[in-house]
Amino acid sequence: MHDFDLHAPEGANKKKRIIGRGQGSGRGTTAGKGNKGQQSRSGGKTYLGFEGGQMPLYRRLAHRGFSNYPFKKTVQVVNLVEIEKRYENGETVEPGTLLVKGLVKGANPVKILGDGDLTKKLSFKLVAVSASAKEKIEKVGGTVVSNETVGND
Structure with missing residues (x-):
C-alpha cells in the first residue's frame, strides 16, 4: 500500500x-x-x-x-384598566401619548373600551370612546372630546 x-x-x-x-x-x-x-x-x-x-x-x-378586505378598517382597542395603570391624574389621553406609553402601535385609529374602573380625572382627545367607557370617565370628572363615540363594548 x-x-x-x-x-x-x-x-x-x-x-x-x-x-x-x-x-x-x-x-x-x-x-x-x-x-x-x-x-x-x-x-x-x-x-x-x-x-x-x-x-x-x-x-x-x-x-x-366582491371582497371587502382591501377596504377593512382596523381599530386598536385600549381598556380603561391599562389607562388607569399608565396615566397620572390630570393627564390627556390622545393617540400620541398612548403610543409613547406603549399602549398602541402605529397610526391606526384608537378606541377606548370600558373594561375596568377609572379613578383618575383624565381628558380624552381624538379617540373613539365606547358608551360604557364614556360613562365611567365622566363619573370621575374626566372629559371626552372625541371625533366619535361608538356603541357599547
Whole structure:
C-alpha cells in the first residue's frame, strides 16, 4: 500500500444503466416505461391540476364577487384598566401619548373600551370612546372630546 494509492471504496461507483438499446441489453423495447400510453411518450407529461380531461376544479368553481378586505378598517382597542395603570391624574389621553406609553402601535385609529374602573380625572382627545367607557370617565370628572363615540363594548 502506497501513500498515494487513492481509489473509491468498493460499491461507491456504479455503472450507468443504459436503456432503450435493444433486446439484448435487458432494457430494450419499452425501456422501462411500461406499455403504450401518454406516460411512455417523450414529452408525455400533464400540467398541475390536470384531471384526465375532466374539467379541472379550478375552472369548475366560480371566481367572481366582491371582497371587502382591501377596504377593512382596523381599530386598536385600549381598556380603561391599562389607562388607569399608565396615566397620572390630570393627564390627556390622545393617540400620541398612548403610543409613547406603549399602549398602541402605529397610526391606526384608537378606541377606548370600558373594561375596568377609572379613578383618575383624565381628558380624552381624538379617540373613539365606547358608551360604557364614556360613562365611567365622566363619573370621575374626566372629559371626552372625541371625533366619535361608538356603541357599547
